[in-house]
Amino acid sequence: MEAKALEQRLRERPGDEATWGAYGGRLRDQGDARGELIRLEHRHAHARPADRDDLRRRIDLLVEEHQEQWDAELPPGVTVVTRRHGFAVKVAVEWSDQAPALIGQAIRGRLVTGVRVRPGAEAEDADADYYSDEPDFDENDMPLPPPPHDARALADLDLGGLTELDLAYFRIGDPGAEALAAATSDGRIETLDLRYCGVGDAGVAALCASPAFREVRRLHLQSNRLTAEGVRALAGGFERLEELDLRYARIGPDGARALVEAPFAGSLKRLFLYGHDVEDTGVRILANAPQLPSALRSFWRSV
Incomplete structure (x- = not known):
């Protein structure tokens, strides 16, 4: 499915994890760091307690590096x-x-x-x-x-x-x-x-x-x-x-x-x-x- 179609589906169903996963793959193909953020946040949501702190640090570093660019x-x-x-x-x-x-x-x-x-x-x-x-x-x-x-x-x-x-x-x-x-x-x-x-x-x-x-x-x-x-x-x-x-x-x-x-x-x-x-x-x-x-x-x- 094309990125625009995935975006429209996410507007209609913002909680659809499967669509977010597919959209994240498209973003990674385009070199958009938000694709990696989607992957990491999905992993964090389903991770064992022992793995969550490391994933959270990786998420925070990624956001700190790119958020200003995204908001621009x-x-x-x-x-x-x-x-x-x-x-x-x-x-x-x-x-x-x-x-x-x-x-x-x-x-x-x-x-x-x-x-x-x-x-x-x-x-x-x-x-x-x-x-x-x-x-x-x-x-x-x-x-x-x-x-x-x-x-x-x-x-x-x-x-x-x-x-x-x-x-x-x-x-x-x-x-x-x-x-x-x-x-x-x-x-x-x-x-x-x-x-x-x-x-x-x-x-x-x-x-x-x-x-x-x-x-x-x-x-x-x-x-x-x-x-x-x-x-x-x-x-x-x-x-x-x-x-x-x-x-x-x-x-x-x-x-x-x-x-x-x-x-x-x-x-x-x-x-x-x-x-x-x-x-x-x-x-x-x-x-x-x-x-x-x-x-x-x-x-x-x-x-």
């Missing part, structure tokens, strides 16, 4: 978050006017399937200025969050080939979520991390309606501005969820009802919520919902 394949301004066998598989980009183009270049890398978008320096400066003043308060006498960062250019992203998109702590708000929903994608994203992004019900509804996110299994929405209406939108759009984080979203009993009535209720393996997010009535709804797997129900009974 990425565009300037793109950093590595996660590596596998010397290859960048998840990268990070700081948000700026150039970020969409940089992200497009980065995900054309051989095995990059995950992107972390960080708020840029201008956004952090704006936050510092906001917090240096007295915050505004809403009708419930709660401090209002800073206004969202300008992330309309998220609509210009081409997310084709990605399985993970991480925007945690980048406060895009509903306008940014609506722009993200318009991004170009082949719909392969399985993990979407929007913790502390300032997204509300309208933003979630836009993402739910987007074909870019139809395959999402793991959705992290901790500390956003969702209500029960947002949970109802989730129930109508994300049908394949296995992991859902709604901590610090005051969804109340109505949100708990929407969760147990959602088409993904039976497939959930992990659900993150606090009792005060759904109130006592919501805890009872979740604890006694036959739609939820028994492990989740037993968790709610212990709250």
Whole structure:
């Protein structure tokens, strides 16, 4: 099998050891040291305890010699978050006017399937200025969050080939979520991390309606501005969820009802919520919902 075909298979099945072995052979034929790294790491994973220290030293020396060269394949301004066998598989980009183009270049890398978008320096400066003043308060006498960062250019992203998109702590708000929903994608994203992004019900509804996110299994929405209406939108759009984080979203009993009535209720393996997010009535709804797997129900009974 040609190297390109092997790379495509590894994008789709990154844990396939047989394909990694075949790809490592191709790389060794090309004189790429990552081929030897794949061989050594495979041997280390299956070695006797007495042999592991020597193999680890050989691996560390090989990585020390070549890692800088390997990372130089990425565009300037793109950093590595996660590596596998010397290859960048998840990268990070700081948000700026150039970020969409940089992200497009980065995900054309051989095995990059995950992107972390960080708020840029201008956004952090704006936050510092906001917090240096007295915050505004809403009708419930709660401090209002800073206004969202300008992330309309998220609509210009081409997310084709990605399985993970991480925007945690980048406060895009509903306008940014609506722009993200318009991004170009082949719909392969399985993990979407929007913790502390300032997204509300309208933003979630836009993402739910987007074909870019139809395959999402793991959705992290901790500390956003969702209500029960947002949970109802989730129930109508994300049908394949296995992991859902709604901590610090005051969804109340109505949100708990929407969760147990959602088409993904039976497939959930992990659900993150606090009792005060759904109130006592919501805890009872979740604890006694036959739609939820028994492990989740037993968790709610212990709250």
